[in-house]
Amino acid sequence: MIRYALKCPQGHRFDSWFQNAAAFDTLAAAGHVACPDCGATTVEKSLMAPDVRPAREAPVAPRGEAESTPAALAPKTEREKAIAALKRRIEAESDYVGKGFAREARAIHDGDAPERPIYGEAKPDEALALIEDGVPVAPLPFTPTRKTS
Template sequence: MIVYQLCCGNDHEFEAWFRDSETYTEQAESGDILCPFCGITDVRKAIMAPNIATSKRSREAPDANRAQVQARAQAQAQARAHEVAENILEAVGKLREHVEANCEDVGENFAEEARRIHYGEVEERGIYGKASDNEAEELGDEGIDFYRLPIIRRDS
């Protein structure tokens, strides 16, 4: 394990632990390190003083801040998870919008219409609609390619 003193673009300094220096580099380059104070990913190593042996009393001070650092790290992780979830929902929403704008809604007849297209009974085209779990399994067994899109509530 290695500890680095880090600094964000807003000059907030904080300490972070990494498996090794390579792990720090990977996380910094991918934007996975967030400032626990402001949440930005513009983070770099700060100037660090070497670890010098001190009295027991001065070593106890970092332990007092450990809970605070852990709370900030947890808040940072939760903020990142929330951001990732929002990005996923946005991407799925855009995919659904694209499908709805460019494909035909066949509603409850999705499985039947997918078969007709697959077996060449009607002209090939993009479709979307609803299929039960059983219908979806049968389509897969027949070698008919399709994708299930998650249902996302629309804001009114």
């Protein structure tokens, strides 16, 4: 996964995660990367400094506390807090289908699987095929927590 700092023609700055650089290029070229402030789909990468935690100075949550977040990674801005809340809600109210997301989303759309909220992972070409076929999907502004069964 890669995180890019992005900006729109109106000067709004935001960031988003992508599976890789090619995924960003594919989604941006198709107009599927939009500014959260104004909705502009003409976005470009901007300069970004890595978020590096100082060694041994920033406290880290003790092992075993799944809900705790290291202080350096805790949401800081209102946008980050809103994304963290969205992530908690989606993970609590939806089924994680992992890398089978495209297959399961298509099955739900076609009526071959029970209708329910799902989230997971899809390759850029799988996501574009779903969109082209009218399956309602959207990229998430966060990396899902991978669940194992």
